Amino acid sequence: MTKAKATITTVTLNAAIDKTYYVPVFDKGKVSRAEKVLATAGGKGLNVARVLKQLGHEEVTATGFAGGYNGQFITSRVKEAGIRSEFVEIPGESRLCLNFIDGRDGSSTEVLEPGPVVGEAHVEAFKQRLRKLSEQSALVVFSGSLPGGAAPELYAELIALARAAGADVFLDSSGAALVRGVEAGPSFIKPNEDEIVSLLPEAGNGDVREGIRRLMAQGIPVVAATLGADGAIAGAGGRIYRVRIPRIEPVNTVGSGDSFVAGYAYGHVRGWPVEQCLRYAAAAGSANALSETTGDVDPALHRKLLDDIAVEAWPD
Numbered sequence: 001m002t003k004a005k006a007t008i009t010t011v012t013l014n015a016a017i018d019k020t021y022y023v024p025v026f027d028k029g030k031v032s033r034a035e036k037v038l039a040t041a042g043g044k045g046l047n048v049a050r051v052l053k054q055l056g057h058e059e060v061t062a063t064g065f066a067g068g069y070n071g072q073f074i075t076s077r078v079k080e081a082g083i084r085s086e087f088v089e090i091p092g093e094s095r096l097c098l099n100f101i102d103g104r105d106g107s108s109t110e111v112l113e114p115g116p117v118v119g120e121a122h123v124e125a126f127k128q129r130l131r132k133l134s135e136q137s138a139l140v141v142f143s144g145s146l147p148g149g150a151a152p153e154l155y156a157e158l159i160a161l162a163r164a165a166g167a168d169v170f171l172d173s174s175g176a177a178l179v180r181g182v183e184a185g186p187s188f189i190k191p192n193e194d195e196i197v198s199l200l201p202e203a204g205n206g207d208v209r210e211g212i213r214r215l216m217a218q219g220i221p222v223v224a225a226t227l228g229a230d231g232a233i234a235g236a237g238g239r240i241y242r243v244r245i246p247r248i249e250p251v252n253t254v255g256s257g258d259s260f261v262a263g264y265a266y267g268h269v270r271g272w273p274v275e276q277c278l279r280y281a282a283a284a285g286s287a288n289a290l291s292e293t294t295g296d297v298d299p300a301l302h303r304k305l306l307d308d309i310a311v312e313a314w315p316d
Contacts, residue, residue, distance in 0.1 A: 168268075256286070
């Protein structure tokens with residue numbers, strides 16, 4: 001990784017203000033009073049960007065769409081974090097994503113707004129911006145849902161554009177955006193178990209390892225399926241890896257998958273072996289789960305957790 005190509009650019013097309021409410025008791029149909037409220041610039045790509053900075057990657061750029069007063073909050077928080085902000089301004093209000101943590105058992109209930117609708121002119125303006133950013137980047141990470149008005153194949157188009165400009169590409173999405181995006185051949189994807197089934201409906205047997213093998217055979221170099229408290233299963237170079245994480249008492253697991261992506265990206269652009277990238281990724285995901293804030297990793301805790309991550313090649 002040369003200095004000229006050290007930048008990692010994260011793409012959040014449906015950015016949000018992530019608000020986490022800690023309530024002693026959260027019951028349906030009743031009034032709940034929050035003891036504490038935390039607000040961050042959110043959306044999956046912004047979680048990735050923030051964690052990359054916390055892990056020590058200095059050159060991080062965040063782009064996507066931002067609208068209204070919520071959009072101003074998002075971009076201001078991005079800049080405060082030392083991340084270069086390259087958002088395209090659109091009409092309407094960027095969304096709110098609400099997460100309610102029940103103090104009785106730590107369970108999480110999320111309510112996610114759909115976000116504003118983007119028009120064709122704004123999509124074209126974003127493509128022009130992405131082309132320039134990709135020319136300056138070692139890696140572009142596409143994360144999260146597509147905004148209203150965007151075609152399902154938009155990620156595939158953007159992946160092709162970024163790669164043509166000289167950047168490597170990661171994709172972490174779901175639904176039709178993931179299915180169509182995979183057709184463009186990103187270097188890394190991070191589906192969960194259910195998303196693997198949606199990518200390979202003909203598989204039918206729910207075998208995660210078989211699904212990963214099939215995706216690698218389709219030309220995806222690295223496929224990582226995160227399994228929550230059970231760690232992850234990943235495929236790279238034709239091999240399957242089992243990633244085991246320590247047992248922890250999670251505080252807020254939202255953003256742990258994004259932190260996993262950030263950890264893997266950190267190692268990937270440095271040319272680390274896949275086992276080392278997976279260990280770094282899993283430690284980042286676990287560290288995030290121990291923070292009250294979404295997409296937040298304490299560097300000292302991350303370093304400590306690294307010793308407790310086990311990455312083993314699965315026997316064929």
